[in-house]
Amino acid sequence: MEQVKLKKKRQLNIRKYTMIIALIGIWFLFYNLDDTGTFLTARNLSNLFKQMSVTAVLAMGMFMILVNLHIDLSLGSLVGLSGGVCALLMYKFGMNPFMAIILTILLGAVCGIFTGSWVNAGVPAFIASLGGMLAYRGAIMGLSKGASVPTSEPAFRFLGTAYVPPTVGWIIGAIAILGLSYMTIKKRQSRIKFGFEVKSMALELLYLGIYIGIIMTFIYTMNSYKGIPMPIAIVLGIALILTFVATKTRFGRQVFAIGGNKEAARLSGIDIKARTMQIFIISGVMASIAGILLTARLGTATTDAGNGFELDAVASCVIGGTSLLGGEGTIIGAVLGALVMASIDNGMSILNTEAYWQLIVKGLILVIAVFIDIYNKKKGK
Structure with a gap:
């Protein structure tokens, strides 16, 4: 029974991240095919x-x-x-x-x-x-x-x-990071309270770090041009x-x-x-x-x-x-x-x-x- 649950959970995780992997793959493909850079x-x-x-x-x-x-x-x-x-x-x-x-x-x-x-x-x-x-x-x-x-x-x-001014973009990014961190902590505490399984703290922090990295990369890249569209x-x-x-x-x-x-x-x-x-x-x-x-x-x-x-x-x-x-x-x-x-x-x-x-x-x-x-x-x- 436990093995069946783990198998289903693994399938859900694979499906959850398939589109992100596909997006990275598409960007990598076009980056290599594009001679103009x-x-x-x-x-x-x-x-x-x-x-x-x-x-x-x-x-x-x-x-x-x-x-x-x-x-x-x-x-x-x-x-x-x-x-x-x-x-x-x-x-x-x-x-x-x-x-x-x-x-x-x-x-x-x-x-x-x-x-x-x-x-x-x-x-x-x-x-x-x-x-x-x-x-x-x-x-x-x-x-x-x-x-x-x-x-x-x-x-x-x-x-x-129009574009969002760079300074405002960073403020929005900071709010997004704080909000994401708060929601992650609150969700973890709620799952522990009701006896649900939770990820290890190290894995939780790893995921949070990846999401924060994506947010900061997005803001930095957009601000490198004119700001967030x-x-x-x-x-x-x-x-x-x-x-x-x-x-x-x-x-x-x-x-x-x-x-x-x-x-x-x-x-x-x-x-x-x-x-x-x-x-x-x-x-x-x-x-x-x-x-x-x-x-x-x-x-x-x-x-x-x-x-x-x-x-x-x-x-x-x-x-x-x-x-x-x-x-x-x-x-x-x-x-x-x-x-x-x-x-x-x-x-x-x-x-x-x-x-x-x-x-x-x-x-x-x-x-x-x-x-x-x-x-x-x-x-x-």
Whole structure:
């Protein structure tokens, strides 16, 4: 019995760190293939983090959906619609950027309610979101008359192009290190109090040291260029909030419970329809934020913006350890998965690889990641 527990624990640890090992492997590969030495420069890594921010935000929204055993194919089109509407509100109607952003986020929530209502009415999420994907794409084409919508509002562009000052970056890093150290100590004390197994103190300190090293390396590298890009700072903020929601709240525990065993969750008194509606609202809001960040970075909204982004979001979640069979995964894993996908795009672009090869590689990675997930599930049984 003890051997079985150790075996399962070992499998979980391997899966937990697979994406980190894969990321290091990808970076090492592109570093060696890149004759120009561009890939691991502070400037390119800064651009890489900016590029991944949209996919990361979208992946966090998709994570909530996948954990609950659903899928939302409309998120990519909603990114395009949200970015287009936000740009139109400022460019055509002269609206204040702050109000335009608020209304755009509300639009995302309304679209989430639209999809969630159909799902609660019995329509499969695949079909309901597929309808939304087509409808939202058609809506932005109609609203913009098929033309690009420029936006040059400095306050709006700030979200996509600005950098956190180096000093502030170090302050944020110090807060993150203190917070991580406190949480590690508190978690250890809690496990000891309730009689759970804990790592040796030496191993605990080793892990903590590695995490602190990663934080300091990240801050130092970003400050070597211009500072932490504002989009990635927003991504990290959202990730912290959603991680707390997913792991420390009743709502989060119920979402995972539904994904793990829907019938058991229903019998335990969980309001499945209410939770379903709420996760679709969250995913809609995440898509609208992703659309805002994309438009703020590019300075223009186009009718094809966000095209195929939903598939990148699914791939990011699965690569990051989210199970398509529901009830398993982490927000941080989804963000790391987005970083893996962005690294592949960025690295292949630096190598001047044809665009079709990028799609082929990402498609293969998605299939392999899903296969590994299903294989591990079957093996676990």
